[in-house]
Amino acid sequence: MAGENGLDRIVKWVHYMENPGYIDWLKGGELILITGILLGKKVDKLLELVKNLNDKKVAGLVINVGPYIEATPKEIIQLANSLNFPVFELPFEVKIIDFSQSICKAIFNSKIEKESMESFMREIIFNDVTYSEEILNRAMLYGYNPECEYCSLVVYMDNLTSFIGTSEVWDQEAELRTKEQVEQIIIKIMNGFNKKTIHVSQSNSIIVMFPINDKDKKKTVNLISENIIKEISLKIEKLQISIGIGTYWRGFEDLKKSVLRAQKALKVLRINGRKNRICKYSDIGVYRLLFELEKSSEMKSMYEETLGKLIFYDKKNSTELVNTLEVYIRENCNLIMAAEELFIHKNTLKYRIKRIEDILECDFKDLEQILNFSIALKIGKLKN
Known part of the structure; x- marks a missing residue:
């Protein structure tokens, strides 16, 4: 009838409720049944009911159309569609108790x-x-x-x-x-x-x-x-x-x-x-291998031997050279890209890279060493 986009709402139980005053007792997820015996043809009251039910996160509203509500008012349909709030019609010939039992059994x-x-x-x-x-x-x-x-x-x-x-x-x-x-x-x-x-x-x-x-x-x-x-x-x-x-x-x-x-x-x-x-x-990538070796003492040794001096330097001097190294390698050793990522000037990054080379006694022109640093950094991430 209305609110088709809300049909994925979860129905936890069925609740027959004619008096809107009981809305505060709802917990959410209920499928509400009404005949309209108290609200009748008062469209403004029905609109208020739909808004309040939606606010309570109920699953939807079933209107037992008949002598009290002959058909769902178009205003209700429009509101339900705008809220993605499901509204259904149940013929008056169908007994509410039978409908309710069927739904509860299925739930x-x-x-x-x-x-x-x-x-x-x-x-x-x-x-x-x-x-x-x-x-x-x-x-x-x-x-x-x-x-x-x-x-x-x-x-x-x-x-x-x-x-x-x-x-x-x-x-x-x-x-x-x-x-x-x-x-x-x-x-x-x-x-x-x-x-x-x-x-x-x-x-x-x-x-x-x-x-x-x-x-x-x-x-x-x-x-x-x-x-x-x-x-x-x-x-x-x-x-x-x-x-x-x-x-x-x-x-x-x-x-x-x-x-x-x-x-x-x-x-x-x-x-x-x-x-x-x-x-x-x-x-x-290489994480597939590292996961298999995660508890290996050899992996821990590689991490400490490769990056230990730099980690110690960072702790002692409150610097972030390990992070600088990680960003530099991640950006394929591109000074401009790495500097932008770190929000620093290219010359500042050059100084940091030279400092890292001195501390680790390495040369970033050596691809084998860069590979070792890359793996050690990944080990560090897994450790932490």
């Missing part, structure tokens, strides 16, 4: 299925599991198709804690509501690409698995990721999202590896300051 069954799927997926991803025919059959029950190739995404809510804290008093209900809203946006986008997802919420992340049999897999995955970020930015203002993309997989036993790789891609985004909001594991 309950959906919740049980979701909890079961998430419990199963957490077991697979975060525990050591022996893969068996029983595991495979259960995965197929939740939508896994062994004939398809899959891709894994980890959608990370960067600022979930501060987002909840600034938008409303922190509570589990607010956190859950935000995560569910993000989930619904992801599912809606995946449906648009005709992708059936298997997903699970974990801490500040939503892990998503979907079939990817497209000819241009890379293009499709990038487009899906970009759409997720774009849609969440539009629907949930100020919530910042990053996405890590894992490797493609076919056998269910490779799911865990793909998810862990997506998480590593996210970590690279974080340690490099998130200049981009999407990172593919296939693009993280």
